[in-house]
Amino acid sequence: MIELLLFILVIVMLYIAWCYSQDQKRKKAAEALAELEASHKKELHIRALLLTLVGKKCKLVLKEQPLALGFVTIKTVTVIDVDSEWVLLSLSKRKTDVQTVIRISTISDVLEIKD
Numbered sequence: 001m002i003e004l005l006l007f008i009l010v011i012v013m014l015y016i017a018w019c020y021s022q023d024q025k026r027k028k029a030a031e032a033l034a035e036l037e038a039s040h041k042k043e044l045h046i047r048a049l050l051l052t053l054v055g056k057k058c059k060l061v062l063k064e065q066p067l068a069l070g071f072v073t074i075k076t077v078t079v080i081d082v083d084s085e086w087v088l089l090s091l092s093k094r095k096t097d098v099q100t101v102i103r104i105s106t107i108s109d110v111l112e113i114k115d
Helices: 002-052
Strands: 057-062 074-082 086-093 096-103 107-112
Touching (some): 002 107
Antiparallel strands (some): 057 074
């Protein structure tokens, strides 16, 4: 009889431990989803802001340094075109204007330049 009660007690404890681990996994997944939603919301805001700046000069603050562009984080550019994921920019490089495309997700902030 005591063996049966100990067996049931062990089974119940294992079930409680399993439920706790599942709850932790759910919390981590919920946090990851919230972070992803916040990032997507910020990206949509930046896209909307860039759409209002087509043809205008602005300063971009980038999340990381794109090696192909040759500038670190802040650069004065002219927005030429914007789509759902990319932005076409014109920037001055060694006395010539160069057009380049970067992902909107790499942009941290956009600062409008008032003329």
